[in-house]
Amino acid sequence: MKSSLHSKINDILVIIPVRNEETTIVDVICNLQSYGLNQIRVVDNGSCDRSKEKAQACGVEVVTEKIPGYGQACWRGLQAIPDNINWILFCDGDGSDDLSCLTDWLRLRNRYDFILGDRGATIQGKAVMTPVQRFGNALATSLIALGWGHYYHDLGPLRLIRRDALAKIAMSDRGMGWTVEMQVRAVELDLAIAELPVGYFPRQGGKSKISGTISGSIQAGTIILTTLGKLYFKKLFSSQPSLSTLHLLSGILLLIGAIILIPHGDFRNWEVFPNFWLGMAVMSFGFILSWGITRINWWWFWLIAIATRILLLFMYPGDDIWRYLWEGYIQILGFSPYDFAPNATELITYRTSWWSQINHQGVSAIYPPLTQLGFRILATISPSVILFKSAFIVADLAICWLLTRQFSYSKVLIYAWNPLIIYSFAGGGHYDSWFILPLVAAWTFLDLKEVKGNYYQQNIICLFLSAIFIGLSIAIKWISLPILAFLAFLAYRKINFKTAILVLLLGILPFILSSLTFCSFNSCYLIPTSSSFVSHGRSADFIPYFLAKIWQYSTTTNTIFALPLALGTLFLLWKKQTYQQFTQGYFFILLIISPIIHGWYFTWIIPFGVATQNWGIRLISISSLVYFMMPYRSSLGNHYWKLTMVETLCLWLPFAIGYCSDRYFKKLFIQLGVATANRQ
Structure with a gap:
């Protein structure tokens, strides 16, 4: 069986890093040669024994690498590779690798770019691996699965990889992170990967540099985790386009405009308007420039979106916010804002220092009941402009996040970097972001992506959740009612009449429940029609x-x-x-x-x-x-x-x-x- 493979494996170079493994290196080389692997390169990584001499006596190539490090030794072995080599096989020189799997591996080369052994998949291998090795493997492979979506089972040393694939990987690690870098980059490059069960023997000679000591294990684990962290951040940033002049100019103009706006929000004073318009014009120019952005870094997207909103958090608000504070405040005192206008005689003794800034003082509340409950919750914490505006900004940023789940960051710029959006919620302090958020949330359950066939029958729960979210929007601002009607009509067309009725009931439920606080059997004046x-x-x-x-x-x-x-x-x-x-x-x-x-x-x-x-x-x-x-x-x-x-x-x-x-x-x-x- 072995001899039949000899003619097919002359294009494989075996690289064996060794340090002080004179008792095992000869057996490892002989075993490899028995499978027809004659292109063998031993890398002596600072041995103090006769490992180098014994390897040379077996007729294989031996190179020396004085700088210590597993990755450094492997990298040295990859220098000056003969032109006929198409595959690289890495294995250890301590005799722990069970090479009996090689026959199957060599047959699978036409199907895969990268083959590596899973020691934990065999009873023998699982029994030999130490608890530290098993824990480290489980942690590292789980992190790879979390960060890159591919679940490996082992970081074993025995691995066969196509030469051109390894060249694309462009290995940079020179230490114990070598194996994990290779596996992560293989996923990033979408290589055809096979992980096959392999046996594993107790170390046949020499002393382990890793699992043999607690300090060595901790050091190796730290290196592997650090390597994963570096690779993950590199993935995040390298997958993004560089910050072009357009990106920088657009974002910086938005920031400059926001800074100009901060002290010019009190519209009672006519002198603020020239600078207000100047700030909005600068932001608008930055916004217009963003229309030319086709790809954008996620971190630059969020930096500008969040920073501009935080800056305007300290801008003097529009006069609507004083009603919000007042209506939340009087609810704490036991009064319904639907029953008493701000200038009601019953409330004179409760007037605050900012009471005079409330607009339309002779009109009772016009905001729907769920909005009033939101005002009450915030006022219970503190009737503070900063707190109320922060609540609106949180909803605003949540809208940004929901949109980025389905659309590219560059597309979402039309919302996230929009000067009107940024001013309205962060600067002016208008609560409309509360109303928009559940509408966008409902959208995520419906047709953000093209919906075909019997989607709604198969995902009826999504339809019902959308109805509830639209219902929340109605209870925050009345004008969402026709959107609920569309959803019910959609349910009627796609499913049946009963489902449409259930959609309507679920959509009305949030309004009914939130109204109970303000209504009685005798009265329920939620809209001041006069x-x-x-x-x-x-x-x-x-x-x-x-x-x-x-x-x-x-x-x-x-x-x-x-x-x-x-x-x-x-x-x-x-x-x-x-x-x-x-x-x-x-x-x-x-x-x-x-x-x-x-x-x-x-x-x-x-x-x-x-x-x-x-x-x-x-x-x-x-x-x-x-x-x-x-x-x-x-x-x-x-x-x-x-x-x-x-x-x-x-x-x-x-x-x-x-x-x-x-x-x-x-x-x-x-x-x-x-x-x-x-x-x-």
């Missing part, structure tokens, strides 16, 4: 603004806009097939029809633009700065809270045209890119 904000208020509107030019009655009631919103929603139910398509389309229709718009309302649609990279969504993130003309005029004493026609057009046209012409814009940019490439 408020001008609800009944006929106007703010930065688009279609209602122009409708009022030809139909004055439309300015007296907001309920008339429910009909076009309902018709638009029905159209989307019929036309759109996925959650993302419906939600993005619904928010677009809602925003252009709504009679009351605040700048941060545009944040609702932005996360769903990650999938499409819609041009209208990109542009509104910048043109929304026009909204702040209203608080600017208010700080000057003009409290007419409406935009001029020119301002309205500047705010809305980029959004409307960009959104509706998104396909044209993308096609144009592709054509420009092709034309540029052809010229080059």
Whole structure:
């Protein structure tokens, strides 16, 4: 059997690192030669005995490496390899390797790039390995599985690897990390790997440099773990593109803009607005530059996303946050914010130092019940602006994280590095990130990836979880109700009517449960319909603004806009097939029809633009700065809270045209890119 293999294995070079193994090296060499392995190179790594002389007497090549180290000896053995060599076999010179497996290994060379032995897979090997060796192997291989997704069983010394594969690995370790580096890099390079059972003998001679002593074992373990750590961080960073000028400039501009913004958030003072707009313009320029980024380092992505938000945490907030603090605060005192407006006589004795900054003091709470419970929890800890804003930032960053689970970091830049997003939640302190987060979470259970066939029947639990998340969003902000209707309609189309009803019930449940705290059998005033904000208020509107030019009655009631919103929603139910398509389309229709718009309302649609990279969504993130003309005029004493026609057009046209012409814009940019490439 052995002789039949001789003609096929002249392309294998055996490398044997030795140090003080004169009693075993001859037997090891003879055993290898019995299998037809005649290309043998012994590397003497500082032996004090006759290991070198005995190896030379066997007629094999012996080289010397004076620098100690297992990896150093192996590396020396790989220098000046003959051209006919295609495979490298590593084995120890202490006689512990059971070479009877070689016959099978040699036959498998046409199927694999890397073959190594698993000593623990044989009764003999498991019995001989020390507890320290077994523990070290288990720890190291588990860490490799965790970091690289491939589970090895052993770090054994007996291994056969293709020469060109080893060249691609480009081994750099020169110590005890040699074996673990080879195995990790083999996974990274997607080599064809086989791990086969091998026997293992007690050491036949010499003294172990590792398992023989506690200090040696600790040292080897430390080296292996350190090597794994280095390899893992190298993997993280080497898999990322280098930081180009575009990456740096975009991120730095966002940081500079945020720094400019910090002291200019108190909109009661008109003097802050020039610097506020300057800071937002600098951030917007950095954001625009990010549109050209196709790949980005994960750590640079998160560094800018987190740093800009932390910087604006210390910016003076918008006036909505004082209502949040107040409504959480009075709940602790036992009052319902739905029953008492901030200026209620019953609450006079409880007014705080910041009470005068609460907006619309004559209007009771308009925020849904789950939002109020959130305010109460935070106020119980402390009615602090920093605490409330931190809670909004945490939800905001959670949205970033959910989006990066399904889309590339470069795509998520449209949300994570968006100046409107960063200001709205971290700077202005608006709670809308709480409302967006469960909508994005629901999306992760549905169609972030293309859904085909009977996905919903097979993953009905995902459908129900999505309904619950949408229900949480409804209990935080009412406007999610049509999204629940879409999900129920989807359940009806894909499964059956009963499932659709169950989806509706699950979606309504969070609102019902959170309402119990504020409702009784006699009353449940969760929406102050008498408020001008609800009944006929106007703010930065688009279609209602122009409708009022030809139909004055439309300015007296907001309920008339429910009909076009309902018709638009029905159209989307019929036309759109996925959650993302419906939600993005619904928010677009809602925003252009709504009679009351605040700048941060545009944040609702932005996360769903990650999938499409819609041009209208990109542009509104910048043109929304026009909204702040209203608080600017208010700080000057003009409290007419409406935009001029020119301002309205500047705010809305980029959004409307960009959104509706998104396909044209993308096609144009592709054509420009092709034309540029052809010229080059």
